[in-house]
Amino acid sequence: MIDTHCHLDLYPNPGRVINEVDKRGIFVIAVTTTPKAFLGNLRLAEGRKxxxxxVGLHPELVAERYxxxxxxxxxxxxxxxxxxxxxxGSPDHAASARLQADVFNTLLKTAEELGGKVLSIHSRGAARAVLDNLEKNVSKSIPILHWFTGSRKELDRAMELDCWFSVGPAMLRSRKGRELAFAMPRHRILTETDGPFGTNEHCSLMPWDVExxxxxxxxxxxxSIEEADQQIRSNFRELVESQSLAT
Incomplete structure (x- = not known):
């Protein structure tokens, strides 16, 4: 199983979750909301293969931590x-949208200067702004649009830009989420939970809930479910083995 977008450090007991991840053999990309959280996650994940x-700076925090x-x-x-x-671009954060875009633009340029990175990208209510910046700045990096909620036209544009997509149980619970996921190219889809924020029946999704x-x-x-699992695994291998990325 593969969870390409999970906030491991924000579970009430991250150590227990990490031990279970290890036990079950799950591959996790632990996204972070601040550079301080990145350092904390490195300590939490030390020795976990x-x-x-x-490393990240969540757009919802940009106004106060840019x-x-x-x-x-x-x-x-x-x-x-x-x-x-x-x-x-949601109402609570629309006032800082321009600053968010500036920070996003700067980080994309840095990723390119470093040879390209795997990017897990938040685009709620701002798909157009995100895609504009990707089109302008990205040629080496691999953008993964996490829990994409844009329009079908914006999805088509994202596919033209060779974006990847991470989808999970919470996204697939809604009709729109399923329609978008079903229209995404099979070879560009990965699984995620967005735990502990992603939920299932009011309970936080755990990394193993990607199943x-x-x-x-x-x-x-x-x-079959087994074939779907193999497709996701194959997609992920292609992602991590990309020779265009900096090590």
Whole structure:
């Protein structure tokens, strides 16, 4: 199982979750919300072969913490993975949308200067702004649009830009989420939970709960659950083995 977008450090007992991840053999990309959280996650995940820590600055925090961008850029040299970054256009954060876009633009440029990174990207209510910046700045990095909620036209544009997508049980619970996921190219889809924020019946999704997405995708792809699982695994291998990325 593969969870490409999970906030491991924000569970009430992250150590217990990490031990269970190890026990079950799950590969996790641990996204972070601040550069300080990145350092904390490195300590939490030390010695865990299947956990990769991404450095990020969550767009919801940019208004108050944008001065930490220098720290994010410094830490980007230490990891192949960057996230959670992006732009949030929801009403609570619309006032800082321009600042968010500026920070996002700067981080994309840094990723390119470093040879390209795997990017886990937040685009709620701001798909157009995110795609504009990707089109302008990205040629080496691999953008993964996490829990994409844009329009079908914006999805088509994202596919034209060779974006990847991470989908999970929480996204697939809604009709729109399923429709978008079913329209995404099969070879560009990965699984995620967005735990502990992603939920299932009011309970936080755990990394191993990505398996809840497999029957839904198998039904959409007209294949077995095992074949859907193998497709996701194959996609992930392609992602991590990309020779265009900096180590």
């Amino acid at each position: 299947r956990i990769r820590v991404a 001065r930490e961008i220098d720290e994010v850029q410094k830490h980007m040299a230490r990891t192949k993975y960057v996230g959670e970054i992006g732009v949030d 809840l997405a497999l029957p839904i995708m198998a039904d959409a792809w007209k294949c």
